[in-house]
Amino acid sequence: MSKIKRSILEELWKENASVNVAHLSKILGLKYxxxxxxxxxxxxxxxxxxxxxxxxxxxxxxxxxLGFPILTPQLAQRILYPRRKEEAFHFFTGIGNYxxxxxxxxxxxxxxxxxxxxxxxxxxxxxxDFEKWFEFLGDRELAKRVSLLRERANEEKLxxxxxxxxxxxxxxxxxxxx
Numbered sequence: 001m002s003k004i005k006r007s008i009l010e011e012l013w014k015e016n017a018s019v020n021v022a023h024l025s026k027i028l029g030l031k032y033x034x035x036x037x038x039x040x041x042x043x044x045x046x047x048x049x050x051x052x053x054x055x056x057x058x059x060x061x062x063x064x065x066l067g068f069p070i071l072t073p074q075l076a077q078r079i080l081y082p083r084r085k086e087e088a089f090h091f092f093t094g095i096g097n098y099x100x101x102x103x104x105x106x107x108x109x110x111x112x113x114x115x116x117x118x119x120x121x122x123x124x125x126x127x128x129d130f131e132k133w134f135e136f137l138g139d140r141e142l143a144k145r146v147s148l149l150r151e152r153a154n155e156e157k158l159x160x161x162x163x164x165x166x167x168x169x170x171x172x173x174x175x176x177x178x
Contacts, residue, residue: 001065004030005038009047009062014148016168018055068141076176078138080106089133093119106137106173110166113159121159125150130162142169 001009007028012019021039025032039056042048047062060070069075082105089109091099099120103109113121124130128150134143145165149158 002038004028004034005042005047006066008035008038008042009058009066012048012056012058013063013066015057018052018057020055022054024056063141068144071141071172071176073177075138076173079173080177082108083137087136089129091116091120091124093117093123106134106139106142106166106170109133110163110170113163113166118159121162125158125162139169139173142166145169 008024011024011027021032021035024030024039025035028035039048039050042062043050043056045061045065047059047065048056049059050056064070085102085104088102088104090102091112093099099117101112101116103112125146128147130146131143134140134146142165146162149161149165
C-alpha cells in the first residue's frame with residue numbers, strides 16, 4: 001500500500017467517523033484530486049466506504065489493513081472477560097502510591113475512570129500503562145487510540161477524552177457480540 005493511501009486510512013481511523021474530502025486534503029496537506037483518486041482506489045479495495053457523497057469512513061477491512069484484528073465475537077468476549085485481581089488494572093498516582101482502586105474488566109475500567117484521581121490518569125497515561133493493559137486484554141486498537149492521547153497528556157479534558165474513547169470502544173465491542 002502506498003504511503004498516501006496508508007496516511008488516508010490512518011486519518012480516517014483516527015477520526016473514527018465519516019470525514020469529507022476537503023478535511024482530509026487540509027489535514028494531510030495533499031491536493032483534493034490526489035485524495036479523491038486514492039479514496040476511489042481504497043473504496044475498490046473495500047478499505048473505505050462512502051455512505052454520503054464526499055464523506056468517507058474506514059471499514060473493518062481497512063482497519064485490518066492498518067494491522068488491527070477484525071473485531072469478531074470471540075475477540076470481543078476475550079476483551080470484555082473479567083480478569084483475576086492480579087491481572088486487573090491497579091490505579092496509582094505515582095510510584096508506590098496505590099489508590100486502592102482496581103478494575104478487573106474493560107467495563108469496570110470504564111466505570112472507575114470517571115472518578116479516579118486525575119493525577120492517576122496522567123501518571124498511567126505518560127507511562128503507557130493503559131495501553132499495555134488494553135493490549136493484555138487483546139484490544140490492540142484501543143491501546144493505539146489511547147497512545148495517541150499521550151501527546152495531549154496535559155489537556156484539561158483528559159479524563160473526558162479517555163472516557164469517551166472507551167465508551168465508543170465498548171459500544172463497538174458490544175455490537176460485535178450481537
